[in-house]
Amino acid sequence: MTPIVEVNDLRKRFGKEVTALDGVDLAIPADGVFALLGPNGAGKTTLIRVLATLLKPDSGSARVAGIDVAADPEAVRAKIGLAGQYAAVDDYLTGAENLEMVGRLYGLTAREAKRRSSEILDLFGLADAASRYAKTYSGGMRRRLDLAASLVGRPALLILDEPTTGIDPANRREVWNLVERLVADGTTVLLTTQYLEEADRLADRIAVIDHGRIISEGTSDELKQRTGPAVIELDLPEADRDAAAAALGLDQVASGDLVLPAPDGYADLRAALTALDTKGLHPTGVNLRKPTLDDVFLELTDHRPAAVRAES
Ligand SMILES: Nc1ncnc2c1ncn2[C@@H]1O[C@H](COP(=O)(O)OP(=O)(O)OP(=O)(O)O)[C@@H](O)[C@H]1O
Ligand SMILES: [Mg+2]
Known part of the structure; x- marks a missing residue:
């Protein structure tokens, strides 16, 4: 199977001092959950931003679903859904309107966007809150709405940057259940996390990143055996x-x-x-x-x- 993500010798510096990516090589299989595990400042978000075409690397290459991020960023964006480290929802739209807006951005008609929105709100347990302003949502509900928005375009690859950072344990488990359900439905998920428990519980494969380098990669069992x-x-x-x-x-x-x-x-x-x-x-x-x-x-x-x- 061709990998959904292929990264070769990717490098990115910020100014003279910070080397955020220091020669990253990575191949992510096109099914299941892949976790990028690393401490604060390891380079996780930088790598995600390159894959999502939001940031240009200094050198090296990255392909998503076989498409080079530098050569055809638009085609790459059509293949991915992204939920960032900080939830990006519009407070002054209702939950349903937030998702409809995203649907329209993906080129759906108003009617299609409405249908897709209510379908996903259902899936995410937000149907009852659909017509409330997002600003009245709890932190966990915002997180879910943000995740929901990243699925509107039916992405081949869903990228989640620290999906459970800053939410309580009950909501964390709920996000885990959601991710598991999406994967059962055939979505490939790339997530970053600082939580070992999360990587252990969700991921089929794990890459440990530190100081902009992948320092170990494998299944959770393989990583444990290396210790x-x-x-x-x-x-x-x-x-x-x-x-x-x-x-x-x-x-x-x-x-x-x-x-x-x-x-x-x-x-x-x-x-x-x-x-x-x-x-x-x-x-x-x-x-x-x-x-x-x-x-x-x-x-x-x-x-x-x-x-x-x-x-x-
Ligand atoms: N726009 C930027 N300008 C300057 N430095 C940056 C920028 N973005 C990231 N960095 C630096 O690059 C390094 C990697 O940051 P990155 O955000 O990728 O880490 P991270 O693994 O996502 O960390 P966290 O777990 O805290 O989110 C850090 O030293 C960070 O300070
Ligand atoms: Mg980050």
Whole structure:
């Protein structure tokens, strides 16, 4: 199957200081959900904007549905739906009018736009609020309306930039359900997220991006396997944490539990407990477990103590 998105050595700088995209290569299969996972400032929105033809890269190429974004931006725009990081709805139109307006922009007749609008409002559970001004909508409803607008044109590729940032857990789950329903209907979704849980739950494939580079790509299971077979998680009283980190050869301690890789499983656990015991340190909780996507992400994006990375 030809990928729906193909990106080759894409580069983008802002001024002299900021390298937002530092040679991105990516191929996104034409089905399911693909997640671009990365911390603040990683380059997610920049990449999305290039794919959506809203921003010109300095070099490299990007194709969407086989069409080069630089050569034929209009044809690319006809293939995609985009919901940005911040919901773009018109407060002084009703929910229905917002969608009808988008439909007209896509060249639908007034009657077609009305029909499409009510169809999508239904799908998004907004039928009851259709004739209310968008400014009376809750944050979660605005998010849904914005998502709804990105589907009016029946895109081959739906691009969602942090679809659940800043919304409460109940609405987050609702957005997840919606995405799953759209995918079941045959839409390919590219979403960016800072939430591992979201990528883990929704995505068939995940690319981790940091400092404008893709640092790992694969299924959630593949990414987890790359961290090694197991990690140890130790819970210690707050007062003992620094001493414990030192005893285990960790530079510094992030808040919460100590996590360290355990390539040799139980043997590593025993060694860690012995090291703590000789210092008179006693964990209140001990866990030998498979790595989560959280562990993978922290390790890959350099946000863990150097000693831990060196051991892994
Ligand atoms: N228009 C711009 N002018 C200057 N710098 C920019 C511009 N847009 C983005 N940047 C910078 O480029 C880098 C990548 O930004 P980008 O918005 O792509 O990150 P992101 O991964 O979407 O982050 P977030 O999770 O915070 O949305 C950042 O350092 C950002 O400050
Ligand atoms: Mg962003």
